[in-house]
Each structure stands twice: as C-alpha cells, then as structure tokens.
Amino acid sequence: GAVVSQHPSRVICKSGTSVKIECRSLDFQATTMFWYRQFPKKSLMLMATSNEGSKATYEQGVEKDKFLINHASLTLSTLTVTSAHPEDSSFYICSAPRAGANEQFFGPGTRLTVL
Amino acid sequence: EDQVTQSPEALRLQEGESSSLNCSYTVSGLRGLFWYRQDPGKGPEFLFTLYSAGEEKEKERLKATLTKKESFLHITAPKPEDSATYLCAFGGGTSYGKLTFGQGTILTVHP
Numbered sequence: 427g428a429v430v431s432q433h434p435s436r437v438i439c440k441s442g443t444s445v446k447i448e449c450r451s452l453d454f455q456a457t458t459m460f461w462y463r464q465f466p467k468k469s470l471m472l473m474a475t476s477n478e479g480s481k482a483t484y485e486q487g488v489e490k491d492k493f494l495i496n497h498a499s500l501t502l503s504t505l506t507v508t509s510a511h512p513e514d515s516s517f518y519i520c521s522a523p524r525a526g527a528n529e530q531f532f533g534p535g536t537r538l539t540v541l
Numbered sequence: 542e543d544q545v546t547q548s549p550e551a552l553r554l555q556e557g558e559s560s561s562l563n564c565s566y567t568v569s570g571l572r573g574l575f576w577y578r579q580d581p582g583k584g585p586e587f588l589f590t591l592y593s594a595g596e597e598k599e600k601e602r603l604k605a606t607l608t609k610k611e612s613f614l615h616i617t618a619p620k621p622e623d624s625a626t627y628l629c630a631f632g633g634g635t636s637y638g639k640l641t642f643g644q645g646t647i648l649t650v651h652p
Contacts, residue, residue: 470640529587530638530640535583
C-alpha cells in the first residue's frame with residue numbers, strides 16, 4: 427500500500443514557540459493532503475485541506491493564522507503551529523489520497539506537547 | 542447534516558468470540574464508506590472501502606458490509622492482536638477526499 431510519513435513523530439516545546447510538522451507521500455504524488463487532529467480517546471477531526479499550488483482550505487472554527495499550511499510540492503505538505511499554547515497539545519495526523527483512488531492513506535501522526 | 546455514529550463505544554470479547562461493530566450514517570452523496578484500524582499512538586490503517594449497498598469485503602478475520610443506512614464490521618474468531626480502535630468514515634459532499642469520522646469503537650480481545 428501507499429506510504430505517508432510524518433516528521434517529527436513527537437515534539438515537546440515551550441509555550442509561545444512555533445512548531446513545524448512535515449507530511450510526505452513517499453511513493454505517490456498528492457495534489458491534496460489533509461490535516462487532522464485527535465484528542466485522547468476521541469476521533470479524528472479534519473482541520474484543513476492542503477492544496478498544492480494554492481491556498482489551504484480550513485474547516486469551520488480552525489484559525490488559519492494559527493495553523494499555517496504550505497503544500498510545497500506534490501509530495502510534501504507542512505503544518506506550522508504558530509505561537510503554540512498548551513491547548514494546542516494534541517495528536518496531529520496527515521493523510522493523502524492517491525490519484526485515481528478513492529482511498530486515503532494516513533501518516534503515523536505527530537504528538538505535540540506544549541508546556 | 543451529514544453525520545456518522547458508531548456503536549458500541551467499547552467492546553470486550555473473549556478470544557474466539559465473534560461479534561459485529563456498527564456504523565450508522567446520514568449523508569448526501571456518499572462517496573465511499575471507509576473502515577480503518579487505529580492502534581494507540583499510531584495513524585489509522587486502511588482496512589476497507591465500500592461504495593454501494595449490498596457490497597461486502599473481507600480481509601482475514603474481518604468482513605465489512607454496507608446497507609443504505611449503516612455498515613457493519615464483522616469480526617470472526619478474534620484474537621488478542623485484533624484489539625484496537627476501529628473507525629468508520631464517509632467521504633462525500635462536494636469536497637472529494639474529505640473524510641468525516643465516527644467516534645470509533647474500542648475493541649479489546651482477551652486471551
């Protein structure tokens with residue numbers, strides 16, 4: 427199956443710093459990628475759609491200035507959590523659909539802890 | 542409003558005790574009903590996609606079925622390694638590729 431990677435797998439930072447999370451599709455190109463967040467024992471909530479070559483589309487209630495998304499190439503999307511605060515602590519997961527397939531492949535997730 | 546509801550929230554089984562997980566959905570323009578398995582601290586692992594009522598798919602001890610209103614994930618003779626959270630999601634609406642997830646069923650299989 428298709429492989430999606432994320433880096434880093436976990437990060438601990440101080441309040442007020444910015445954190446960048448990378449999502450890569452390793453063996454296929456993805457013009458669209460999706461970013462989700464997941465709180466403990468909760469389901470995945472879609473945050474935004476990352477579009478290669480254009481602006482990201484954010485879900486209602488998600489602050490676009492807080493969560494900056496850049497789809498730099500057909501295999502890389504980045505999520506930057508700006509001025510992180512403890513309430514931003516969560517598990518962030520990206521996904522990518524492979525072109526022509528109505529299936530999505532998820533990355534392993536990034537655990538963000540803001541102190 | 543499009544939504545998906547999973548039941549039960551948690552299920553405890555003895556090894557070998559078959560059961561089913563339910564996923565009820567209300568969505569306009571369904572573009573696939575997806576089942577994923579998620580282990581703690583990991584991203585979801587794709588299991589199945591179902592597209593139309595009556596469709597069934599199998600993989601090892603798992604079989605997924607779909608009707609017009611719900612999907613079932615049947616687990617036959619489960620083993621402890623089947624313990625995980627099982628998530629269903631639908632793709633639909635105007636935004637191709639976006640998935641809306643249910644809250645998941647936490648399955649625990651005791652030896």
